[in-house]
Structures are given as C-alpha cells and as structure tokens.
Amino acid sequence: MMDLQTRIDEMKEARSHVRVAIGILEGYSLSGTRVKLRELEGQLTIAIKRRERS
DSSP states (O other), X not given: OOOHXXXXXXXXXXXHHHHHHHHHHTTSSOHHXXXXXXXXXXXXXXXXXXXXXX
C-alpha cells in the first residue's frame, strides 16, 4: 500500500498535468473540455489539502 506522502505527490503531479492540458486547450474552441479539466483540477486540489491535513 502506498504511503500518504507518495499519494499526495502523485496527485500533485496529476494536477500539474491537468494544468498543462488546460493551457494547451486555451487556443482551441473546446471550452466544455476546459471546464471539465478545471473541475478536475479543483477536485484534485481539495483531495490534496484533505490528505495533507490528515
């Protein structure tokens, strides 16, 4: 089983990838996709904060 810090680090890496994807999509008319990615980024941020507090 993964330790908590490893899980947090993986979530931060995933969030970073989501942010890159949002940046790439800025030039395209895929606003629905950007919205979904921003929602995912927010969910990852919340999950990271919860795990960092525990």
